[in-house]
Amino acid sequence: MRLRLPVVQQRRAGTIASTAAILLLLLSGAPGPRPAHAAAPGPRGAHQVLADLMRKEPYLVHPGVPAQMKVVWQLTATDTCRIAWGTDTACALGSMRTSEYGPDHQHAFTIDGLAPGTKYHYRVTQGGVVRRGSFRSAPAPTAAHLKFFAYGDTRTYPAVHDQVAGGVLATVAADPEYQTFDLSAGDLVNDGNLESDWTGQFFSPSYPNIRGEMANLSILSAMGNHEGTGALFAKYFPYPFVAGRYWSFDYGPAHVVVVDQFTGYGAGSPQHQWIAADLAATTKTWKFLLLHEPGWSAGGGHPNNTSVQTVLQPLCEQYGVAIVFGGHNHYYARAVVNGVTHVTAGGGGAPLHTPDLGYPNVVTAASAHHFCTVSIEHDLLTLRALTPAGAVLDSFTLQRFGPVTGATAAGPAGPMLARPEPNPGRGTTLLRFSLPRAGRARLEIVDLSGRRVWRTEADLGAGAHEWRWDGRDGAGADAGAGLYFVRLVTPWGTRTQRLVRLR
Secondary structure (H helix, E strand, O other), X not given: OOOOOOHHHHHHHHHHHHHHHHHHHHHHOOOXXXXXXXXOOOOOOOOOOOOOOEEEEEEEEOOOOOOOEEEEEEEOXXXXXXEEEEOOOOOOOEEEEEOOEOOOOEEEEEEOOOXXXXXXXXXXXXXXXXXXXXXXXXXXXXXXXXXXEXXXXXXXXXXXXXXXXXXXXXXXXXXXXXXXXXXXOOOOOOOOOOHHHHHHHHOXXXXXXXXHHHHHOEEEEOOOHHHOOOHHHHHHOOOOOOEOOEEEEEEOOEEEEEOOOOOOOOOOOHHHHHHHHHHHHOOOOEEEEEOOOOOOOOOOOOOOOHHHHHHHHHHHHHHOOOEEEEOOOOOEEEEEEOOEEEEEEOOOOOOOOOOOOOOOOEEEEEOOOOEEEEEEEOOEEEEEEEOOOOOEEEEEEEXXXXXXXXXXXXXXXXXXEXXXXXXXXXXXXXXXXXXXXXXXEEEEEEOOOOOEEEEEEEEEOOEEEEEEEOOEOOOOOEOOOEEEEEEEEEOOEEEEEEEEEOO
């Protein structure tokens, strides 16, 4: 079924499509107005026979190794191709002839030896036809800065997904540091068992913004329920799976664990044991989980996934996971549970659901197609949820006290933060907490936007402690009535409680 857009949306979609070529030129740096698929020049007087066999145009799959980038494409028939790459559009660093692999005319090549945080260009030539793209290699492992995107559930309406991808491309054109990757929560197509859905909904040349995004940013996706058996998902996205469809990777200051919810992950299962060991081993300050079905969301389509709540949430608390990215419900929502933020970013193109703000732990939600930008600057993270046109649906910040590793984690108990008293209440609020051992602790009050209203910190001994907040901000002014979050930040993890202040 093809989405019939209202007139205003048709005009907006047309505007995005008309600017796609300009945005792609900005990304690839291709000289002049010659289209990326134009025929390569031949000798004067030579008769060129152009056989464009491209079925799925070149796209990027980050292989989990910082110094590498994989380029993947598919033809309609057997043929050889040539890929070239370099730090400018001449692509003079290397060139390699490729042959198909597997039974379906697929090609792939992994560019290796990349310098950290460097922009590279590539071109793929087949039958005299050239297609171009570019990417930025992963930053150095010691990097403290990173920007990336997150959104999922692009299925069913590729015309809407094309608008979302247009917003992504516009963001990259305005800030090239965002030319990194997109964390996708899955449900890429409506029926992942059908080749026709992959060809028509996700890889079709009719949607230039989707094609431009995939040619210039790596899509790193969890598997969704609409991917069916996962056979075609793994075919077109050959990530370095540990088993099933789960794996992890480092990217500058971030560590991302991709969860396969369609392979057992209950307590004691191989996947659960691997996730625990993987989180314990990483020393990255910023840790993320990427999955499809969220543990805390806002209803309106699918219920909360209780396995995420009972099996994965304890690991997130123990090892200091900052954000769990999910989709499944077709809207944006944010929930906070014991210091772990759960973001539902299911607005990539699927038919929208209506969220219910009354669901447990939900801070905010919005029924709108969207994408998220994530910016890390040392110990601060800022996430913004944006519509394709750039309207802000939500914005918040997180702060990390320092790495939470398996060597220093205090175990499931870790630091404890009691419910504020009184709550709801007026006047002074009693904040009680305990530490597993001596160290520095910080208590802070933040509002719904993530703005820090009040903070205090000190070096404290192991055991129970209490502080009091008089309801005033750092400047001494009354913070006012409303919903706030009390956050305890320690080297062994972060804990959060909700606080309602009355007039």
